[in-house]
Amino acid sequence: MRIIRLFSILDKLRVNRHPISAKTLAKSLHVSERTIYRDMATLQSMGAPVRGEGGIGYQMEKGYFLPPLHFDSDELDAIILGMELIASRSDDVLANAARRATAKINDALSEDKREAFKNAPLQAFSQTTKTRKIPFLSIFRKAVRKRQCIDLTYLDLKKQTTQRTIRPLGLTVFDKAWLLTAWCEKKNDFRNFRVDRVQSAAQTDKTFPRETGKEFNDFLKTL
Amino acid sequence: MRIIRLFSILDKLRVNRHPISAKTLAKSLHVSERTIYRDMATLQSMGAPVRGEGGIGYQMEKGYFLPPLHFDSDELDAIILGMELIASRSDDVLANAARRATAKINDALSEDKREAFKNAPLQAFSQTTKTRKIPFLSIFRKAVRKRQCIDLTYLDLKKQTTQRTIRPLGLTVFDKAWLLTAWCEKKNDFRNFRVDRVQSAAQTDKTFPRETGKEFNDFLKTL
DNA sequence: TTTCACCCTGACATTAAGTGTCAGGGTGTG
DNA sequence: CACACCCTGACACTTAATGTCAGGGTGAAA
Structure with a gap:
């Protein structure tokens, strides 16, 4: 459009x-x-x-139209730190997205808050390198969003390679790893996969419907 | 048209x-x-x-039409995850601020993106409890923002208590700890303090000026 | 001065989007 | 119940938008 x-x-x-x-x-x-x-x-x-x-x-030509968003100082701190945290724990795509989002929020602020926001002496530290390649992360985020099944090849803890078709339900960021929560059509149960142990992930054309008992929220309730 | x-x-x-x-x-x-x-x-x-x-x-419905704030899917993912990350690593004040900020961003989104944003199956995990008390964190954030000196009582690694007046320059969030970077007026040098080892922190009325060589950015350059 | 990087607009074949008509289903009010 | 409205799909038709090509202009740097 x-x-x-x-x-x-x-x-x-x-x-x-x-x-x-x-x-x-x-x-x-x-x-x-x-x-x-x-x-x-x-x-x-x-x-x-x-x-x-x-x-x-x-x-x-001028600062126009978009009425300023009103965030208080605590909220701005949270945004800055949050964006830093995710940028330091994800792949390039998501890190760049965090930066872009930060810029957009900055520009939606009133003039008096922009400078402070931009130069805030706050940062997040990660023991891993600041940005790195996390193969498949973007694929999984998209699949979760669009509810598309994925054909997965995974290296499990026993160093065995398994293949299966999964319904990617949700993602969890840890300090040093990402976890994909899925409904496994082979085992007919929830399964979690460390993203860094994934060997291949192929999108399928198949989307999966909402089914009670098989959603991310259902999994979270088991914890 | x-x-x-x-x-x-x-x-x-x-x-x-x-x-x-x-x-x-x-x-x-x-x-x-x-x-x-x-x-x-x-x-x-x-x-x-x-x-x-x-x-x-x-x-x-309301008297006012806001042009939508445009974030793409990656940006929204970054915001959600970032807000989750900070909420799970900070005190109640900052965690609540993250939630409020998230709600405000949600309200500024166009209708078709709100539902997806609100129900995104993305989360962040922390090994510590989700929100907890981090004494003095809010005090430090405010002092950093306002450039106000602080009288600090600190328990160092040798289990010795020291007292000093510091210029709080910046804060860094780690996975399980926060670090306050300061210019120590006693030692006339940068010093870092783990926030959880702080025994007391009293705001003073004294603000500190910008001085080349004594700013957070100057400290970051030494790393 | 020339060269380069850009803005700008008309023309035209092609593609995409929008429109009106028709049909059928739903909600709120008196 | 009747009436006034909202709502949406389908389809033939109409209109708008698009990309390519061409040609002209401005400002800055060499």
Whole structure:
């Protein structure tokens, strides 16, 4: 839907401090440059304070429209630290997402809170490297979200390789590992898999329905 | 242009005290009723607080339409997990703040993302109890924020109690502990203090200025 | 001055989205 | 119950949007 893309453009311009070229926007939004030029004309006709300059790119003229979100100091601390914690315990995709989310929240803040938020002397430490490759994490997050079954090859504690089709129900982040909770169609029961022990994970086209007794919440109730 | 009509609908609903029927809107905007129903569905998916009731008509639920805050799926995952991580590693104050922040972000999302956000099967695990008392954490966060010196009583590794006045510069959350980084006025150097080993912490009225070489960033550069 | 990186717009074939009509089902109020 | 409304799917048709190509402009750096 085009209207979503128009809002996305405004979003990106707001978040980014430097001009963005039509080429960059087009690539990021998977449309042609011509479409971006048209979108800009539409946004301008709607009164959005967007300006384009030859050789430079597009930028936002003023801080516009989005009413500030109101977070108190504790809430902002929680956000900063939370985003740091997840960034230091996940893969590049999720770490970058945390950074982007932080930037968006920053820009939705009122002026007086932005500086403090941006420069807050708070950090999170992880014993592992700051960001690293966690193969399959993004695949699992997507599968959980879309309720898509996965064909899994797993190396268990006995060093045996098993294969099965699972319903990925939920994910848990630990300090140094991720755990995928699934309903195993082979064993007809819940099973947990350490993500780092997964050898292969292939998405299937098969989605799984909601079934009482086989949901993430049902598993959590067994703990 | 459709987007103009969508905004026109919002304007009419905002201005009118009583419900307006799709038939009336259709006539006024020179489109069919079916188109109005579609437009309403679009507006609702965008998060506009518009409600329709059989036999009554459409009206605005609240007096104010917030343009949605746009987070993609990865960003929402990062927020959920980050808030869970911090909530499970801090004191009640910060854990509650994380929950409040999560709720506020949820409210700022468009309608179609709220349900998914709210019920996301993602969690964070901590080996310590979910929330607990961490004496002085809030005091330190405030002191860091306001750049206020603290009179500290600390139990070091040799089981000796020391007292000193410090400039609290920053905080680091570890998996099971918090570390306060400070500039110690007694030793004239950086010092780190495990928050759980602090015996007392008294705020002073004295604030400390920015001094090159004595900031949290300066300390981070030594690592 | 030239070159490069960008903004900008028209034209046109193609693709995608939107529309109105029709049908059928539901809710609220008097 | 009748009436006034909301709601949604299907489908033929209409309109809007898109990408490619072409050509022109501006600002900054060499």
